[in-house]
Amino acid sequence: YHIEDTLEAGVVLQGTEVKALREGKASMVDCYAVVEHEEVFMVHCHISPYTPAHSFNHDPMRRRKLLLHKREISRLIGVSQEKGHSLIPLKLYFKNGRVKVELAIAKGKKTHDKRETLKKREADREIARAMKRDKP
DSSP states (O other): OEEEEEEEEEEOOOHHHHHHHHTTOEEOTTOEEEEETTEEEEESOEEOOOGGGTTSOOOTTOOEEEEOOHHHHHHHHHHHHSTTEEEEEEEEEEETTEEEEEEEEEEOOOHHHHHHHHHHHHHHHHHHHHHHHHOO
């Protein structure tokens, strides 16, 4: 993705989800955000169950509402309707005891851009290996 802009949003969570996040039990692989009925939701974000609360646990893959100002949501509605643009959560973090998500407005890469990125990454690895070998 080419990240065009980022913004911070609050996340509506249950108590066991917050405790699981404090233990670092979250996976944001294939996670994205959608705008529905002037509300923003985070989809496919996996927060593992909190083991001490076995009978009161949450659904690990549930849709989680994101808290944004109305003007931010209206901006996201316009951007998400543009062809090729997506809303991608980059990271989850705590700020003053509250869980926040960094949400990116991103545009998908073309095939040649992906190849270019892979070549650059491979070249960087080769340079790192050479530097490691040459260390005394």
